[in-house]
Amino acid sequence: MRDVVVAGVGMTAFGKQPDSSLSGLATEAVDSALADAGFHGEDMDGLGMIYYANVLSGLLQGQESVRGQHALSRTAVAGVPLINVENACASGSTALHQAWLSVASGQVDAALAVGVEKLHTDDKAQALAALTSVLDQERLPEVLAELGAAGGGSVFMDFYARAATRYMEQTGATRDDFARVAVKNSEHGSRNPKAQYSRKLTVDEVLAARPVSGPLTVPMCAPMSDGAAAVLVAAPELARRWGADGVRLRAVVVGAGRRGALGELLPAAALSAFEQAGIGPEDIDVVECHDAAAPAELIVLEELGLCAPGEAVAALRDGATHIGGELPVNPSGGLQSRGHPLGATGLAQVVELADQLRGRAGARQVGEPQAGLAENAGGYLGPDAAAATVTILSR
Amino acid sequence: MRDVVVAGVGMTAFGKQPDSSLSGLATEAVDSALADAGFHGEDMDGLGMIYYANVLSGLLQGQESVRGQHALSRTAVAGVPLINVENACASGSTALHQAWLSVASGQVDAALAVGVEKLHTDDKAQALAALTSVLDQERLPEVLAELGAAGGGSVFMDFYARAATRYMEQTGATRDDFARVAVKNSEHGSRNPKAQYSRKLTVDEVLAARPVSGPLTVPMCAPMSDGAAAVLVAAPELARRWGADGVRLRAVVVGAGRRGALGELLPAAALSAFEQAGIGPEDIDVVECHDAAAPAELIVLEELGLCAPGEAVAALRDGATHIGGELPVNPSGGLQSRGHPLGATGLAQVVELADQLRGRAGARQVGEPQAGLAENAGGYLGPDAAAATVTILSR
Numbered sequence: 190m191r192d193v194v195v196a197g198v199g200m201t202a203f204g205k206q207p208d209s210s211l212s213g214l215a216t217e218a219v220d221s222a223l224a225d226a227g228f229h230g231e232d233m234d235g236l237g238m239i240y241y242a243n244v245l246s247g248l249l250q251g252q253e254s255v256r257g258q259h260a261l262s263r264t265a266v267a268g269v270p271l272i273n274v275e276n277a278c279a280s281g282s283t284a285l286h287q288a289w290l291s292v293a294s295g296q297v298d299a300a301l302a303v304g305v306e307k308l309h310t311d312d313k314a315q316a317l318a319a320l321t322s323v324l325d326q327e328r329l330p331e332v333l334a335e336l337g338a339a340g341g342g343s344v345f346m347d348f349y350a351r352a353a354t355r356y357m358e359q360t361g362a363t364r365d366d367f368a369r370v371a372v373k374n375s376e377h378g379s380r381n382p383k384a385q386y387s388r389k390l391t392v393d394e395v396l397a398a399r400p401v402s403g404p405l406t407v408p409m410c411a412p413m414s415d416g417a418a419a420v421l422v423a424a425p426e427l428a429r430r431w432g433a434d435g436v437r438l439r440a441v442v443v444g445a446g447r448r449g450a451l452g453e454l455l456p457a458a459a460l461s462a463f464e465q466a467g468i469g470p471e472d473i474d475v476v477e478c479h480d481a482a483a484p485a486e487l488i489v490l491e492e493l494g495l496c497a498p499g500e501a502v503a504a505l506r507d508g509a510t511h512i513g514g515e516l517p518v519n520p521s522g523g524l525q526s527r528g529h530p531l532g533a534t535g536l537a538q539v540v541e542l543a544d545q546l547r548g549r550a551g552a553r554q555v556g557e558p559q560a561g562l563a564e565n566a567g568g569y570l571g572p573d574a575a576a577a578t579v580t581i582l583s584r
Numbered sequence: 585m586r587d588v589v590v591a592g593v594g595m596t597a598f599g600k601q602p603d604s605s606l607s608g609l610a611t612e613a614v615d616s617a618l619a620d621a622g623f624h625g626e627d628m629d630g631l632g633m634i635y636y637a638n639v640l641s642g643l644l645q646g647q648e649s650v651r652g653q654h655a656l657s658r659t660a661v662a663g664v665p666l667i668n669v670e671n672a673c674a675s676g677s678t679a680l681h682q683a684w685l686s687v688a689s690g691q692v693d694a695a696l697a698v699g700v701e702k703l704h705t706d707d708k709a710q711a712l713a714a715l716t717s718v719l720d721q722e723r724l725p726e727v728l729a730e731l732g733a734a735g736g737g738s739v740f741m742d743f744y745a746r747a748a749t750r751y752m753e754q755t756g757a758t759r760d761d762f763a764r765v766a767v768k769n770s771e772h773g774s775r776n777p778k779a780q781y782s783r784k785l786t787v788d789e790v791l792a793a794r795p796v797s798g799p800l801t802v803p804m805c806a807p808m809s810d811g812a813a814a815v816l817v818a819a820p821e822l823a824r825r826w827g828a829d830g831v832r833l834r835a836v837v838v839g840a841g842r843r844g845a846l847g848e849l850l851p852a853a854a855l856s857a858f859e860q861a862g863i864g865p866e867d868i869d870v871v872e873c874h875d876a877a878a879p880a881e882l883i884v885l886e887e888l889g890l891c892a893p894g895e896a897v898a899a900l901r902d903g904a905t906h907i908g909g910e911l912p913v914n915p916s917g918g919l920q921s922r923g924h925p926l927g928a929t930g931l932a933q934v935v936e937l938a939d940q941l942r943g944r945a946g947a948r949q950v951g952e953p954q955a956g957l958a959e960n961a962g963g964y965l966g967p968d969a970a971a972a973t974v975t976i977l978s979r
Contacts, residue, residue: 190689210722244649247642253717254639254672255963258841258970268842272678273670277649283667287682294585294689322648325657327605446653447663568650575653
């Protein structure tokens with residue numbers, strides 16, 4: 190397999206965008222990624238495949254099929270072969286994996302990964318029902334019982350609440366720690382003009398907010414977001430010809446969950462990604478991870494091998510995971526503050542890492558990082574996620 | 585890229601299967617493909633990726649996301665990294681393309697493509713509405729007007745009716761010819777124990793049946809079907825180790841439609857597939873094509889370069905496309921008689937070709953074919969399909 194670079198990245202602002210359309214969001218992100226790469230869409234120079242990620246437009250916008258072809262039919266890249274991919278909240282990074290494979294294999298010289306989602310609806314119950322459709326419908330009562338689903342809220346927050354409770358028992362982490370994650374990420378998000386939330390929270394505020402499930406309160410949970418993100422990958426010589434300021438895409442690994450297995454998914458995917466990248470956890474300077482709920486950030490850092498078991502809490506308390514700390518985590522604000530438009534999230538993480546590695550992250554720049562890691566997870570197979578990806582980028 | 589073989593194929597019977605589940609159908613097809621390859625699922629010998637194709641389980645079964653992970657969670661292949669792909673009625677062959685790429689690139693030594701669909705519901709209106717969700721929802725009124733959609737039926741039959749009318753004007757084909765396609769495929773289907781329909785039709789019967797749209801009557805149109813199909817691809821040396829009776833997967837090309845373009849999609853995909861395969865139209869001995877409506881079979885044969893423009897009708901009338909003819913087309917019965925469970929269709933075509941090439945097609949065996957071609961199309965981008973694939977297999 191040959192080397193692949195991220196040649197250009199782009200994203201829309203994330204948030205509540207009732208007047209936007211799926212195609213409008215997709216177009217903005219794609220145009221921005223192409224421009225970033227110095228790529229001239231008109232001549233389709235080497236761009237041979239597009240992978241499009243979306244999770245819920247079937248239930249929320251009635252757009253069930255060939256979603257990407259429709260969303261991109263009025264852009265410069267219309268007519269490039271396109272495959273729609275889906276892996277729940279890990280769909281965006283799954284699209285990136287396929288784009289990487291297309292270029293790494295030599296099949297095409299450039300490929301585009303695009304993720305788009307519109308979650309906001311006037312009918313919150315509809316959106317929550319749509320989220321439940323991610324669970325195994327053939328055994329739904331069993332799965333809801335397994336989750337201890339409180340009902341009325343997002344079943345995924347029941348999932349994270351259970352994981353949080355286990356983590357508290359195992360490590361001595363407290364609700365205050367989960368609030369600290371939310372506070373840190375709100376501070377990071379306040380530096381990100383594309384983030385859904387810009388207000389800095391306090392620990393007291395987070396703890397006093399409306400409870401969601403178990404130890405979780407509203408600001409500890411990712412919001413419902415609209416948005417799109419796009420990543421253009423290419424063979425290094427092609428990216429150079431465009432004049433792109435590229436970063437190396439060292440690994441994108443899609444890991445698989447297995448029913449009944451807990452805590453196997455991420456460690457295996459991370460191991461495989463580090464092996465593919467030829468670097469280790471100690472080489473990672475900045476992380477974007479799937480903090481769909483605050484405790485997940487701590488759990489994930491340990492499962493990825495970036496913190497020793499039980500030590501993510503100390504890293505958080507010491508400020509190591511803040512911008513300016515030893516290992517900044519979610520400088521973008523993470524899912525909690527940047528927002529979480531499902532299919533776009535995994536690609537937005539890569540947008541952030543590419544900007545950090547190129548020193549373009551403005552007020553949230555974390556020094557001069559040489560390598561970054563993104564983790565993106567999706568679905569529920571009980572008691573863990575159904576899929577997860579680990580992506581490693583470097584200068 | 586290295587050589588890839590189809591090491592094993594499997595499918596369920598297609599038809600109305602109200603008591604089946606998505607996971608039950610998927611399991612049957614997968615088990616059968618693994619057994620055909622002599623592959624022992626228990627040791628996951630080289631099987632590194634699964635691509636899962638489904639189009640409408642979101643709207644019809646409420647299963648919107650990580651569909652493959654759920655459908656396969658109780659099979660021998662649970663826990664293998666899985667990516668859900670979608671390209672409307674071309675989803676199955678799109679999954680095959682990705683499986684091919686995974687093995688051809690050397691990323692993994694074996695990959696599985698699985699397609700599953702349950703279209704039958706007690707509420708026919710619900711199923712037809714679900715099919716309409718395949719159109720561009722952001723410009724639906726415009727698209728429906730463009731299709732001259734009669735309403736009440738499948739919008740796709742309005743699409744095929746328009747194409748049929750154009751074809752009649754261009755070539756002098758008649759409604760009788762379209763009926764002849766349906767009659768031929770019903771005769772082929774009567775030889776296929778897995779086909780949805782086993783009754784042989786007559787031209788008079790087809791012409792006298794209930795009109796659907798334009799020149800089309802019910803037996804000229806693919807039915808609503810439930811079913812699953814699976815194709816296991818592998819590196820040749822691995823397939824040999826399993827003792828598989830494999831066939832070579834010479835090309836799988838995903839073509840892209842472009843709004844406003846007519847008749848470009850398939851010729852370009854076919855050209856690219858023949859180039860990749862290193863053989864030409866004259867080398868093809870058997871064809872499975874996307875006869876979602878009878879006239880499409882004629883149009884497609886010409887667009888693929890398998891018949892000269894305007895000559896598919898003569899080939900049909902002469903019996904060349906019947907089993908026993910010079911170029912048998914849809915020996916399985918095609919979408920019209922075998923059935924059309926959307927996500928499974930493209931893989932069922934490959935199941936048929938693999939069986940034909942290995943001399944295992946029983947009463948519908950077409951001699952000793954050396955090479956076969958499958959064509960699968962999906963979606964509508966106006967005035968053509970949104971995606972299409974061309975697959976070439978050989979001994």
